[in-house]
Amino acid sequence: MNTLRTQLFNSKLESFKEVNVNDMNVQNLGRVVTEQKGAYMVMTKTGVNLCKITGKIRFETVTREDLPAIGDWVLINDEGSTIEKVLPRASKFSRKKAGLEADEQIIATNIDTVFILSSLNDELNIGRIERYLLLCWESGANPVVVLTKADIYKNAAEKRKEVEDKLYGVKVLTISSITKEGIEELSPYFGMGKTIALVGSSGVGKSTLTNLLLDDDVQKTNEIRDGDDKGKHTTTHRELFLLKNGTSIIDTPGMREIQMWQGQEGLSTQFSDIEELAHSCRFKDCSHNEEPGCRVKETILSGELDPNRFSQYQKLQREIAYMERRGNKRLESLERKKWKNIGKQRKLK
Template identity: 50%
Template sequence: MNTLEKLGWNEKLNEQTKLQEEQFIGRVIVQQRGQYKILSEAGEFAAKITGKFFHQIVRQEEYPAVGDWVVYTKGEQDSEASIHQVLPRKSKFSRKTVGGITEEQIVATNIDTIFIVTSLNDDLNLRRIERYILLAWESGANPVIILNKLDLCTDIEEKKRLVEEVAIGVPIIEISALKNQRIENLSTYVKDGQTVALVGSSGVGKSTLINQLIGRDVQDVGGIREDDSRGRHTTTHRELFVIPSGGIIIDTPGMREIQLTDSEDGLSSTFHDIEELAELCRYRDCTHENEPKCAVKNAIDEGTLSADRLQSYRKLQREIHYIARKENQRLQLLEKEKWKKITKSNRK
């Protein structure tokens, strides 16, 4: 039987939450197209949000997501429940929805640590890792890089060095999920009361790692395409699992596109090496192009900073500024729609 504490509940949450009669606390473990599964001390329930809750929602990100704590009441059937409220989130890992719309897509919430899983094969991509780190810092959780498939790598130290150059200050752990090698090194993060989310491309071994941590096969495992070393999608939805030995882990589908949100703080945390160098430039508005006494250019010339990393920083900066402008436009439209609804309601 699961206790709320085993699901990650703590005294601070307890103090902040007031329940009415017949209401209970649960945690969302699966979300699929408006259908939810929640887990509580009373067991597992299929759940839907109430009509009142639905009409209060203005933005997509206000819907329940995997990892959320919710207030629910039991339904007519013993296995059914109604969700009345989502409790405030302490963290949320999200990205912009793919396409032109700037809505936020929440991947998982109330996370303590984000395992950014990448494989030590030809699919190792430093620019993708930078994007994941940026989103992880922005989420409010702590990123950890997991270099998987250690058993297939012959130049581990060189690849680890490359990752260290873009993951400054982020812990890096090498493992082989398939061979169960060095999995014990994750115990610092996977423990009672702590929630870990796994993110990464398809085929990097997230599902295999989940199975090893839980001690049985709960997730399907796919192979790798030989032509490009990339994996096939096996996880099709987000799901939260309780680890028998302690801890909570959230598996997520592989992301083909890692669209950023408005992540200025995450950008500074991810590229603090460049921003610290920029403080030493002669000109405050230095573009690091042709200005004299540019500390960033000097670092590139001296080989202590790669030109690719500066290029990535500029690209992400432009992307974030564009998203921020689009988001402001979207919020203005939402505000207009909200007041239209209020005006129509008052007339009636």
């Protein structure tokens, strides 16, 4: 394993030098694998260390985005006990934190692919998958929808085709972690230095898949309830694991709420067909209700566009706009507090 980490860290060191992060060497390079009550487990070239952050990072933090997250590459001190710098992120998968406040929850960073897992059953929710897709497109990672439990549910091929038709070009796979059916289709997404995050509801098979890929029972598992995608939270925290082929897997707890944090770019990607239609409307500010020359309305009436898909697009559009307004107000408030604290520190000096 040390040889594997050495190979991985040496390759990552070169990639960071390409973006002018030169004040480091491989001995000080680490990757956050999990967080525990404000402390961080950091994978290094030689092992895994428990680290805290510097007072400077804590003082300069304005939002959650400023703190380390699972998947972050970081610089640590020579003793291997303190995170001194979070290196530039290639991607960031996040959602609105559960609750009323407009806070961001970062699920994982520096991921190449997100496996969106959903169980193959009668309650498979396309709208829920679309929410995950929006977060994924916004993150900068590539989404793959993985339909699990193919060994239990009948008509897996038909269900896969149905989901593919509704998601317009998104890659959809069916697997069974028990019989290993379809697992070989996941192989193109693996490789030295690649990172994959597993997301989805509780009980859909994220931890079972993680155990299969690691060839070890590192994560507790529990069966899904019959008839829906709801299960017990067997995974209670996010954690990064390193496979023998150099791929990193980030297992995550089931998400009960998938609220948008940001998503306008993701919306345009996932619903590009609707936005292209909207550009053909007679009026640029068309609301797609009663205006004459509305291309979207014409397409719905002709049966070319599913009205439920359009309704989902409008719902997500409103939600994203609302969260952007709340997020901007909160950011302004946090910035004011930051500069107020800086002013107090200067007076004390």
